[in-house]
Amino acid sequence: MLSIKNIHANIEGKEILKGINLEIKAGEVHAIMGPNGSGKSTLASVLAGREEYEVTEGEVTFLEKDLLELSTEDRAREGLFLAFQYPVEIPGVSTTNFIKAAVNEKRKYQGEEPLDAVAFLKIMKQKMALVEIDQSLLSRSINEGFSGGEKKRNEVFQMAMLEPKLAILDETDSGLDIDALRIVANGINKLRNENRAILLITHYQRLLDYIQPDYVHVLYNGKIVKSGTKELALELEDKGYDFITDEADLAASL
Amino acid sequence: MTNVNYFKDQFEQLQDSGPATAITELRTDGFDTFNKSGLPTYKLEEWKYTNISSLFDKEYQFANDAQAVQLSDIDAIRLAGYEQANELIFVNGRFIPALSTIRSAASQLIILTLEEALKGEYQELVKTHLGQSSIYLKDGIHALNTSFIQDGLFILIPKGQQLTQPVYIYHIADARQQNTLSQPRSLIFVEENAKLQLTETYTTLGTAESFTNEVLEVVVKENAFVEYYKIQHDGLNASQVGSTHIHQIGRSYVHTVVVSLNGGVIRNNLNLILDAAGNETHLYGLYLLKGKSHVDNHTLVDNKQPNCFSNQLYKGIAGDASTGVFSGRIIVQPDAQKTNAYQSNKNIILSDQATINTKPQLEIFADDVKCSHGCTVGQLDEEAMFYLRARGIPKEAAEVLLLEAYAADILVQIKPEPLRNHIAELIYEHLSIS
Numbered sequence: 001m002l003s004i005k006n007i008h009a010n011i012e013g014k015e016i017l018k019g020i021n022l023e024i025k026a027g028e029v030h031a032i033m034g035p036n037g038s039g040k041s042t043l044a045s046v047l048a049g050r051e052e053y054e055v056t057e058g059e060v061t062f063l064e065k066d067l068l069e070l071s072t073e074d075r076a077r078e079g080l081f082l083a084f085q086y087p088v089e090i091p092g093v094s095t096t097n098f099i100k101a102a103v104n105e106k107r108k109y110q111g112e113e114p115l116d117a118v119a120f121l122k123i124m125k126q127k128m129a130l131v132e133i134d135q136s137l138l139s140r141s142i143n144e145g146f147s148g149g150e151k152k153r154n155e156v157f158q159m160a161m162l163e164p165k166l167a168i169l170d171e172t173d174s175g176l177d178i179d180a181l182r183i184v185a186n187g188i189n190k191l192r193n194e195n196r197a198i199l200l201i202t203h204y205q206r207l208l209d210y211i212q213p214d215y216v217h218v219l220y221n222g223k224i225v226k227s228g229t230k231e232l233a234l235e236l237e238d239k240g241y242d243f244i245t246d247e248a249d250l251a252a253s254l
Numbered sequence: 255m256t257n258v259n260y261f262k263d264q265f266e267q268l269q270d271s272g273p274a275t276a277i278t279e280l281r282t283d284g285f286d287t288f289n290k291s292g293l294p295t296y297k298l299e300e301w302k303y304t305n306i307s308s309l310f311d312k313e314y315q316f317a318n319d320a321q322a323v324q325l326s327d328i329d330a331i332r333l334a335g336y337e338q339a340n341e342l343i344f345v346n347g348r349f350i351p352a353l354s355t356i357r358s359a360a361s362q363l364i365i366l367t368l369e370e371a372l373k374g375e376y377q378e379l380v381k382t383h384l385g386q387s388s389i390y391l392k393d394g395i396h397a398l399n400t401s402f403i404q405d406g407l408f409i410l411i412p413k414g415q416q417l418t419q420p421v422y423i424y425h426i427a428d429a430r431q432q433n434t435l436s437q438p439r440s441l442i443f444v445e446e447n448a449k450l451q452l453t454e455t456y457t458t459l460g461t462a463e464s465f466t467n468e469v470l471e472v473v474v475k476e477n478a479f480v481e482y483y484k485i486q487h488d489g490l491n492a493s494q495v496g497s498t499h500i501h502q503i504g505r506s507y508v509h510t511v512v513v514s515l516n517g518g519v520i521r522n523n524l525n526l527i528l529d530a531a532g533n534e535t536h537l538y539g540l541y542l543l544k545g546k547s548h549v550d551n552h553t554l555v556d557n558k559q560p561n562c563f564s565n566q567l568y569k570g571i572a573g574d575a576s577t578g579v580f581s582g583r584i585i586v587q588p589d590a591q592k593t594n595a596y597q598s599n600k601n602i603i604l605s606d607q608a609t610i611n612t613k614p615q616l617e618i619f620a621d622d623v624k625c626s627h628g629c630t631v632g633q634l635d636e637e638a639m640f641y642l643r644a645r646g647i648p649k650e651a652a653e654v655l656l657l658e659a660y661a662a663d664i665l666v667q668i669k670p671e672p673l674r675n676h677i678a679e680l681i682y683e684h685l686s687i688s
């Protein structure tokens with residue numbers, strides 16, 4: 001579904017991604033872990049099409065299309081979804097209207113009729129139950145005054161509404177207490193299926209106690225320095241990042 | 255300026271057309287001032303950013319054939335809520351009773367031409383208050399309006415009348431045959447304990463150029479309540495200087511919202527003269543500029559008495575090659591202790607060719623006052639744009655969503671719901687068409 005080949009990316013002239021390779025197939029859940037500042041969010045932003053990042057080398061194919069050629073909105077409408085590490089507050093734009101607009105834009109792109117108010121509300125009710133989000137949040141402006149946990153829950157709710165083919169979840173677990181983490185992880189698990197791929201970006205292994213990944217990759221200093229199965233995450237938990245990063249630093253210095 | 259001889263002929267004809275009255279005297283004073291001052295140029299501080307004198311190269315003329323405008327022309331431009339409204343129609347600057355609809359009882363709403371008002375029981379009011387704005391607006395364009403006062407309105411809401419039906423004034427300029435100059439002039443009295451909701455809107459018919467040079471004077475007495483809405487959504491061929499001079503002579507409440515969507519060169523003067531202790535006034539403005547539109551809002555709040563409160567919030571968006579100007583002047587006179595005066599002007603620039611000029615002016619001559627002012631010029635929030643686009647909302651639609659949200663806190667200040675919804679739709683359409 002997603003094939004990343006040797007991606008290099010800069011921001012403000014500084015190289016952040018230094019040759020990333022990654023293959024993700026439908027139905028798989030991949031976790032990317034790594035210390036702060038290693039480039040995890042940069043990778044997510046590059047995939048979602050953020051214009052500040054300049055891709056200097058490499059290619060990305062998403063569902064047989066050249067992803068880097070598509071606008072941000074077309075990537076979304078093709079089925080790529082990014083749950084933001086820091087969801088943006090947008091005063092004055094109602095969450096419900098925004099999500100309705102997003103759902104109908106996607107339908108339009110796929111040649112479907114827009115949902116009418118009744119059909120939309122019905123789907124919304126189902127998905128609200130799925131991710132345990134409260135109606136009162138959705139009638140407010142987008143993320144305005146939401147707590148950290150509410151923002152993350154809203155991201156997962158949007159994922160549920162938009163039914164993406166590939167969901168990239170950037171530290172959706174950070175800033176959550178244990179109850180909120182369980183609710184968010186449950187929501188994500190319910191959205192897991194054989195047609196959908198999920199890329200979990202996380203700093204801590206604790207999310208992976210709830211969502212079992214098929215593969216785990218360690219991103220360090222703009223490169224994937226180690227890949228493995230979920231046991232790699234446990235090993236990281238046990239030994240810390242140092243055992244990998246020291247190795248990588250050593251290799252780089254040789 | 256090429257129109258001088260034309261104006262002179264027209265002025266003389268008008269003066270000769272009837273007996274000498276207080277109005278002919280006013281006109282003479284006006285024309286003297288006009289001859290001395292000419293049209294304002296950018297050399298005047300107050301006109302630094304807005305050049306109207308060059309517009310007069312277009313040789314605007316007065317159009318007298320009001321018959322050419324039909325009721326059907328008005329049907330096309332009615333504002334929501336009109337079924338309940340008193341609709342007053344001006345064509346080419348002159349009140350046309352035949353096209354107007356007055357729904358309120360004569361005991362609630364008195365409507366006369368200024369000439370009629372001068373003959374009866376209101377003559378002292380007219381003599382005292384008509385022309386008071388020239389104390390503040392001393393330039394030639396204001397004087398040009400005064401030089402040609404004719405078929406303007408005198409409107410009075412008598413004591414204790416809480417007028418439930420709003421007053422809508424439609425200014426229609428007929429530019430189907432020629433470049434047209436319209437100069438509406440009205441005087442409104444809101445008596446003690448009375449209430450008025452007033453909305454003005456402007457429409458140019460035809461494709462020639464129109465220039466509307468309006469002066470509206472409003473006098474507000476003790477315990478009166480006035481809401482004033484001005485909606486500017488005319489063609490690019492329509493330019494305007496609109497002066498609204500509100501004199502709060504009794505302790506009263508005034509709430510104004512000026513919305514400018516489309517137009518050529520627009521200058522709005524809004525004066526609030528707080529001439530009684532404890533006056534309260536709110537001034538809101540929204541300008542959403544595209545193409546080559548030029549909108550200049552000049553506000554003046556003159557605190558003459560103690561304990562007055564005023565709050566101003568003007569928000570603007572400048573796209574394409576448009577220009578927005580805001581100049582907010584607050585005067586606190588020596589007697590005006592305990593004044594609270596606040597002012598804020600916020601702008602978003604959408605293009606490299608767009609310009610915003612913003613200038614607060616505080617002149618404070620009392621010591622125990624609270625005044626604040628601030629202005630910002632920024633851009634659309636990139637983070638928010640990316641967030642919306644990352645959900646599949648196209649760039650243009652995302653921009654409209656954010657701009658609508660930006661406009662929302664001015665929109666909510668339009669209190670009557672039908673009018674607010676109507677303006678919301680106009681804003682949406684205006685922002686959606688690129």
Ligand SMILES: Nc1ncnc2c1ncn2[C@@H]1O[C@H](COP(=O)(O)OP(=O)(O)O)[C@@H](O)[C@H]1O
Pocket residue numbers: 011012014016034035036037038039040041042043
């Ligand atoms: N807008 C930016 N401008 C400059 N540097 C940036 C910007 N965004 C991220 N970086 C830098 O890129 C590196 C990777 O950041 P990021 O992708 O956010 O890491 P992670 O998500 O793994 O914590 C960091 O060194 C960070 O300082």
Ligand SMILES: [Mg+2]
Pocket residue numbers: 040041042085171
């Ligand atoms: Mg990050």
